[in-house]
Amino acid sequence: xxATVSRxxxxxxxxxxxxxxxxxxxxxxxxxxxxxxxxxxxxICDLSKVDFVCSxxxxxxxxxxxxAIAMDGYVRFVRPQRRVxxxxxxxxxxxxxxxxxxxxxxxxxx
Amino acid sequence: xxxxxxxxxxxxSVDEIRxxxxxxxxxxxxxxxxxxxxxxxxxxxxxSLVNAVKHGNQFxxxxxVHVQYKIDDEKVAITIRDEGRGFDxxxxxxxxxxxxxxxxxxxxxMLMRAYMDDVVYSVKGNEITMVKHRR
Numbered sequence: 673x674x675a676t677v678s679r680x681x682x683x684x685x686x687x688x689x690x691x692x693x694x695x696x697x698x699x700x701x702x703x704x705x706x707x708x709x710x711x712x713x714x715x716i717c718d719l720s721k722v723d724f725v726c727s728x729x730x731x732x733x734x735x736x737x738x739x740a741i742a743m744d745g746y747v748r749f750v751r752p753q754r755r756v757x758x759x760x761x762x763x764x765x766x767x768x769x770x771x772x773x774x775x776x777x778x779x780x781x782x
Numbered sequence: 783x784x785x786x787x788x789x790x791x792x793x794x795s796v797d798e799i800r801x802x803x804x805x806x807x808x809x810x811x812x813x814x815x816x817x818x819x820x821x822x823x824x825x826x827x828x829x830s831l832v833n834a835v836k837h838g839n840q841f842x843x844x845x846x847v848h849v850q851y852k853i854d855d856e857k858v859a860i861t862i863r864d865e866g867r868g869f870d871x872x873x874x875x876x877x878x879x880x881x882x883x884x885x886x887x888x889x890x891x892m893l894m895r896a897y898m899d900d901v902v903y904s905v906k907g908n909e910i911t912m913v914k915h916r917r
Contacts, residue, residue: 731886
C-alpha cells in the first residue's frame, strides 16, 4: 500500500493506493498519523485507488477518526471503489464516516 | 463433476496469507468465478487466516494453520483450522449495533458472514468452514 498527502486546491488530501489488508495496517496507521498532523485533524482520504479493505484497516480508520475528532476534526472518504464502498456499508461505517464523490463535496460538508 | 481439492499447512505468519489467497484465487479463476466472488473469498480468507494466526495460534511459530478447500463449478468451500483454544463466536458482539459502531475491533466475523453464503464454526471454535456459491 502506498500513501501520500497531496496538496490540492481544496487542501491536503491523503491518497491511498493498493490493498488495505492486514500487512498494510502499520503503514496505514502511519499514513493517517501524518495526515492528521498535516491537516490539523481534518482528513480527506481518497480511496479511489484502494481495491481491498479488511477489518484491521477499518480499525485503523476508526482510531484515526477518534484522534481527529479530539482535535475538532474529521476523517472523510472520497471516491471509494464499489467493493470498498460495499464493505463500508456492510459494516455501517459509512454512517460515521462521510463518504463523498469529490474532495470539494467532502470539504464543503462542514 | 470436475473439482479441485487441496489441503496444506500454513505457518503462523501473516506473511503467508497473501500466498494462500493467491493460490485459491488462481484455482477459482480456472472455474471462471467472477471478480465479485473472488473478492468475497479473498476477504473471508483474510479475516479467517488473520484470526487463526493472531487469536488462535497467537503468532506461535510452533503452531500451524490448516487450510483445506474444494472448488467446483457450483461453489468454493474452505475450512481453516488453528491449533489454539478456540472461542465461542456467539460471544462476539454485533459491531453494527449503535453502541459498538465506533469500537475499533470485532468486524472480521461479521464480514465473513456477510460475504460468504455459509459460515460454520466447530464446537470448539478453532475451525471455520465457509462456502461461497456461484451467483
